[in-house]
Amino acid sequence: MDQLAKAVGERIRHRRKARGLSQDNLALLSGIDRSYVGRIERGEVNITVEKLYLIARVLACEPATLLPEIQDIFK
Numbered sequence: 001m002d003q004l005a006k007a008v009g010e011r012i013r014h015r016r017k018a019r020g021l022s023q024d025n026l027a028l029l030s031g032i033d034r035s036y037v038g039r040i041e042r043g044e045v046n047i048t049v050e051k052l053y054l055i056a057r058v059l060a061c062e063p064a065t066l067l068p069e070i071q072d073i074f075k
Helices: 002-018 023-030 034-041 049-058
Strands: none
Touching (some): 023 049
């Protein structure tokens, strides 16, 4: 499942950068520790559903858009 955590982290990073936010800004606005945001984006931790929703709210998107397609994970 390492691939899943990495894919989710990449999608979050991509969306964050597209919105012009730094990791610090995302962390502050979502109430998540900045170092934890970095670990999420690097795929080092499995994000909880709660944190996924907090991040999606800040990124102004549906949480599902931060999840990769299943075929992208199980190649």
